[in-house]
Amino acid sequence: MKKLIVGTIVIALAAAMGLSGSVSAQDKYPSKPxxxxxxxxxxxxxxxxxxxxxxxxxxxxxxxxxxxxxxxxxxxxxxxxxxxxxxxxxxxxxxxxxxxxxxxxxxxxxxxxxxxxxxxxxxxxxxSVVVVTGAKSDFNSLPDMIAWSKKENKPITSSVSMKAGAQDITITAISKAAGVNIVTVPFAGGADAVTALAGGHVMLGAGHPSEVAPHIKAGRFKPLAVALPQRDPSLPNVPTLKELGINVSTWxxxxxxxxxxxxxxxxxxxxxxxxxxxxxxxxxxxxxxxxxxxxxxxxxxxxxxxxxxxxxxxxxxxxxxxxxxx
Known part of the structure; x- marks a missing residue:
């Protein structure tokens, strides 16, 4: 009889433990931050x-x-x-x-x-990668700048946030597609690249809308193109590179x-x-x-x-x- 009682208790405890584990395993996600x-x-x-x-x-x-x-x-x-x-x-x-x-x-x-x-x-x-130039630039479009570079046989300089990043790849692709020499100057981040353009140290800049839009709104930069396959919703009036006849689009x-x-x-x-x-x-x-x-x-x-x-x-x-x- 004692063995039966002990066995029953053990089974009951095991069942309780199993039930407890089951509830724990089924805690609804998320249960913590x-x-x-x-x-x-x-x-x-x-x-x-x-x-x-x-x-x-x-x-x-x-x-x-x-x-x-x-x-x-x-x-x-x-x-x-x-x-x-x-x-x-x-x-x-x-x-x-x-x-x-x-x-x-x-x-x-x-x-x-x-x-x-x-x-x-x-x-x-x-x-998107947005191609911009300074407000005091003589150029109001990317094709105009490219035409000047070819006519004068002079390179275009462009700041980028890092070597081999999306901006560097975009500018290098533009250089090849347009058949023009664009020299990219890598900086230690988007802020430094934007500062270089604002200071007139380069002719072009490439940045994301959140980096360049404040300067565009303040009249310090002129937007020239975006590199997405379609226009950027945050810059709806800025043409894509393909719209300008430059067969380049990046992600x-x-x-x-x-x-x-x-x-x-x-x-x-x-x-x-x-x-x-x-x-x-x-x-x-x-x-x-x-x-x-x-x-x-x-x-x-x-x-x-x-x-x-x-x-x-x-x-x-x-x-x-x-x-x-x-």
Whole structure:
């Protein structure tokens, strides 16, 4: 009888423990704050976009999204941190699709595979590369500047934010397509590149709308062209390069959200749905418009295709233009 009682107690305890474990395993996601890892310092365009998501996120999720800045290694430090994180949906990569994801793998060995080790959740925005000149420049269009360079047999100088980045690739592609000598001068970031143009040290500049739009609005810069296949929503009156007869278009600076590759599908689906709601929110759209960052949402599947196409196209351009990071 005692054995029967003891056995019954053991079974009951085991059942209770099993039930407890089952409840724990079925805790609804998310049950704690989510970290959004940004591969840049505070104040940059990716950080500002991330802060906008962070602000609006609580409207559509029971748990907050907390932005964490991890600059360093041209974005590699933050991305690797996410890749090595537990794939439970509590560590996200904000800024997926940046140059170190779609360009750098063609130029150097990476400590991870940005496509196999991450799952795309959603694209949020795409920044075009905007070609600008100073307000005091004698040229009001890019074709005029190119015609002058050919006639006078003189090079055009252009500032870019970094060697082998989207801006450098764009300007180099323009140089080849137009058959003109454009010398790119790399700087340590977009702010320095913009300052060089504002100071009259170069003839051209290339930057993202959030970097150059304030100068355009203030009358310091004249916009000449955007490098996207279509016009940039934040600069609707600025023609594309193809509209000007220059057969060049690049993918710009992509800003999306990703997670470690093994993140459960149901968690990815929740995050994708929440981000869609965020991007459709009027407050979010207003913040992004004020930042000159157009909202260009894509779901995870379409974002994955976009990344693969962008990566492949940049690879062709880099090979064709013989671009290196040396």
């Amino acid at each position: 989510i970290s959004g890892i940004v591969p840049a310092s505070a104040g940059g365009s990716t950080d500002l976009m991330s802060r906008a998501i962070e602000k609006v996120w609580p409207k559509y999720s029971s748990q907050p999204l907390v932005v964490v800045n991890k600059p360093g290694g041209a974005g590699v430090v933050a991305t690797e941190f996410v890749v090595r994180s537990k794939p439970d949906g509590y560590t996200l990569y904000l800024g997926y699709g940046s140059g170190h994801d779609i360009v750098m793998p063609h130029l150097q060995k990476m400590p991870y595979d940005p496509y196999k080790d991450l799952v795309p959740i959603a694209r949020i925005s795409v920044h 710009g600076s992509v800003k999306g959200v990703g997670a470690p590759a093994a993140t459960p599908k149901e968690v990815v689906a929740y995050l994708e749905a929440t981000l869609k709601k965020v991007t459709e929110d009027e407050e979010f759209k207003k913040i992004m418009a004020d930042l000159d960052q157009p909202v260009m949402y894509l779901n995870g599947a379409d974002f994955a295709k976009f990344l693969q196409e962008a990566h492949a196209d940049y690879g062709k351009l880099i090979k064709e233009l013989n671009i290196t990071i040396q």
